[in-house]
Amino acid sequence: MACSKVLLGNLPELTDDIIQYFRDDIPTLRSCILVNKFWCQIAIPLLWKDPFSMKNPKNFHFIEIYLQKINEKDKAQLSRCGISNNVFPTKTLFNYSNFIKCINTRNIYSIIVNWIEANKMFTCSKGRIFLLLIKIFIENEAKLHTFEIEIAYKYLESRKYFNSIFKLILQNPKFISKLKNLKLHFNEDIVKYKFDYKYLKCFYYHCNLISSLHVRFSGYKSFKHNHIILSQIINSQRNLEKIIFAHVKYINEHTLPFSSDIIPFYNIIGDSNSSKPLKVIIFYRINFRNILHIKEAFEQLNVLESIHILECLIFNSNFIQQIIDLNKPFKLISLFIKDEHDLFMSDENRNLQIVLLMQLLFQNFGEYLENIGFSSNVKDVLKYRALEFINNYCKRIKFFDIYTTSIQKTHIALDSINIFGQNLNYLSIYVLIPHNEKDESTIEMFLRLAHVLPCKLEYLNLYFNTQIRKNIWDVFLKNLKHISIKKLLFRIINLFDDILPYIKEYIMKEKRVEYLAIEGYIEIQVSTYIIHKYKSELFNMTDELKEFESYNIKVKEYNDLYIKAHEFIDEMY
Template identity: 40%
Template sequence: MACSKIFSGDIPELTNKIIQYFRNDLSTLYSCILVNRLWCRLAIPLLWENPFSSKYHENYRYIEVYLYSLNDKRQLNEYGINLPSNPLFNYPSFIQHLDTNSINECIIRWLRIRIKSYDTYYTDKLYFIPKSLIKLFSEKEAKLRTLNFTYQHDYDNYTDIIISELVLQNSNLIGNIKNLYFEPYEYDNMNSILKFLNSKCDSISSIYLPSIENHNDSIELSRLIKLQKNLNKILLYKSLPLSILLNSNCLNTLNIIIFWKIDFKNINILNEVFEQLNVIESIHIIDCYSLDSNFSQQIINLTKPFKLKSLILYEKSLILKDSMELILQKSGDYLENFVLSSTNSKPQLLELITSYCTKIKFLELNGFYEHHQDIYSTFNLIETFKQNLNYLTINTSIGLSSIVLQNLGQILPFKLEYLDLYLALNTKDFVLFLKNSQNTFIKKLLLKNKINRIRQRFGQFDMLYNIKEYIMKKKRVKYIAFRTNDHPASGSELSRLKDEVKEFRLHDIIVQDYRQMKIKFIEFLKEKI
């Protein structure tokens, strides 16, 4: 009875909650549209809240649907773009997330499809399209929740700047901004952007900051932080203006701090700042430097817990064993995400992680090139975290790949959200891995073969045959990506083989591009926190 009421629309509040649950599941949302008018009305806004996302990059029809709403289409007609009218919904009003670079890239790609003679060097002639879209969003009373300023070092950079300025000119778009992101870039007009935001925004909950070196920028940034009534997340990139947090309004609201590429050398106010922050629930250190005795001593002197949830160590993240041990003694019980790519003190670091941490969910290990003992320490690590482990990446040398394939399958948990193996996949050991891991369901499986198979494409060697036999036919994954480590030509990527993609789809398995499917930790973190 309850189900029939939901499908008939008699319980709209409950129906809305159900559909909200599918926010990131596009195929299910498309199906919801076909159920009835209520389900369609509830699903459409979710599909249109972030249309310039990479999830939609294979289909740019949404740009045309937006342009349907323009009152004046004469300029479009001049370029041979003829569009129908009368859209069914007020689609422009649904947008909630806008990335200045993504909107630019999507328009460029759409134009290349629509105008055969389109030349990117004459992009300036078509600036009216992004300008029209931004104006349209404003006129249709869209209210952005997320605004991402992203500038790229390429020929379209000027377009990004224009779009950013257009967004700022339409102030009603950003009055309710909750998430403000500045992607890494040197912003010449940072001061003017910050001043504008200071005059319009006081309810930002998440701020991702660029490198701040200019004194005037620091003053405006400090004002922006102090104005916010409910700031709960902040990302600091390269520069460390921690002093702006002292005596600010966010002392009782800030839950999350992300340090990205920060050099902690000669930073001596960590203790003072963290003692004032009263509700910190997670701290994330990503590719930072100078995690030395000065840093660790400030951490262990805290009277409050130091809830370190992510520790991401890349090649330049040099860290001493003694400093790491002090940090983990204080924070090991909280650590959930660990990435080790640095060759510095690797065996000792793995041993410390095993000794002090119990809740690792995300584990990425790169750069095992020489020592067998490092690999066996990795197996011990996986065994230790088996109960919680959900994301695993292993990248090792050709010489050590066989050891991984021979020993990994039997120690995997029963279920993984994500497994990424960048190894030399010789057939014998690969089959052994597939057999030993048959009890593990992997939602997203990524395989990258270090063996150069220029002479042997997917249709001609038995690697693909074994993937079909042990993975596809047994439906052990939901998504799969597979590529060889040669030039990204047509045959080196499984996702480019149309017949194979269709065959996997018949088994309810979606083949995706390896690079698009691979997790970038900073993006992963944005989605999870």
């Protein structure tokens, strides 16, 4: 009876909650619109909240649906560019322009480029279409929830339209008045071309509900030149709970400027208001030698719940000593360590210095740590000393990401996994096995891996760089039968025929996983005597896909299931 009421719309609040649960599940939402009119009215706004972020859309008709709303004068201008009225639908069931909630400037620009390229007769400026779309959203009273602004060099040709867009937004502040998430990308090329970032003032004049701010920059000069405006945005917000500072590329200490590009961190997040509700700060690929006044900045944050340091340079400055000297807890929840070199110090002395700093770090903050990872180029001598400290001081590890360079080193990582116990919920382990390794050693390692894994995992990603014999897959997967895994990923150099029979027997038939991704190899005979190996995915094997789906196992592409640490931390905290 209750189910019938939900279907008929007699329990509107419950129905709305159910459909909202699927807000990011596009196939399910498309099915919902077919149930009845009531379900359709709930699902359609969710489907149209961010159409520009769709991966590999089949077509770009949604642009034409939006442009159907422009006035006759604008239609006449587009007609002169080859975009006739016949392109636009004559009638639509909904005012789709009102449903837009998320805008990413790069995504919109890319979609417009693809739309124009797909219609060879269109000669209209990309910037002109961009401006018209924003104008339509504003005129139809859309209110953004998320705004991501990314300006790259290729957008300079549309600079006048970009400035016109933000002038239009300044004149129509209701468009951004409900903004919750703001993402800004400061590009180094834009600094060279003296691009005007004054448009950012619309966010501290007209937005006061921002709860999450993501600042991404491709060079320290671009960040330095705009930190005053950034500080104004931060200090104008009274609901700001999360800030992310991210550098676009992998930072290289040798190529970074020092004294000329230092950034006063206290000036960016600090003001006289000590009641700032900031709870989460994430640093991604930041060189802390370029950051000043760290201690002063953190001293004024009274409700900070978590700090996350991901692939940053932290051992090249007095950063660790500054956070140790704090008069309040420094709740370091995530630490992903990258390799750090120093041109002015021998490797031996540098390693000794880093080990001492690591020990101080884990002694003082290990009790808070939940997420630990190492980049692939971290030296073994540092990685395994760090694991010693982690085993001694960290009792709450939930996420663990590590590269190992031998069977022996893998056993050291497995010691840590065993210590983490049932707390561990996400594991990525990359095992580099020498080609001459004996089968007995490999089997022993695989059996131990199966033994130390917790009985329930949200995510398990396994990467092996050498061919694993069929009998080893058989032994390993048979011993995984006691473990329930939501998302299981393999990246292997084996042929699918080597592993699939055992995956089916011990994983598929036992229904041990919900999602599965395997990246491996297939053989294709190109001539009578020549067979080539090609990389492929289980996702691309249609018949196999159907068999797994019959057991309610969703097969995905490897990269779609693969968890990037910085995205995981952003989503979880």
